[in-house]
């Protein structure tokens with residue numbers, strides 16, 4: 001399926017426009033860690049320059065990611081653009097910057113991973129459900145757990161000798177280090 005994202009650069013005389021749909025199967029196939037699904041329209045505009053190709057990538061749609069607050073699935077709208085440059089060279093090279101070298105005899109570039117990266121980088125640092133839309137069951141469990149931590153903390157302050165489960169102390173150490 002990801003081979004459908006291969007663009008034959010040599011076939012482009014002046015400019016080429018390519019459209020793709022990034023769906024649940026796409027994010028599964030590309031092994032996305034943080035995105036479990038989506039419905040994203042993607043467009044790649046390839047312009048032939050004198051010694052390279054300019055690829056304009058545009059993505060627009062919705063993806064499914066985990067809410068920061070309740071850790072349940074949430075729908076995140078995204079829209080983003082980026083420009084990459086592709087040159088022919090002796091062997092394939094992608095340093096993670098904006099220049100990609102592809103072997104001249106191949107003359108093709110697969111844009112699946114680049115489109116995934118544009119989508120992944122467009123996710124806001126903080127993403128949560130709209131107010132009141134979080135999973136209440138999940139929030140309850142999370143609240144109960146943080147409550148237990150607080151209670152334990154109070155026990156230690158009030159009565160040092162009354163140590164309870166030592167596992168809590170290990171967890172507390174972790175929390176205090178943060």
Ligand SMILES: [Zn+2]
Nearest residue numbers: 067070129134
């Ligand atoms: Zn939520």
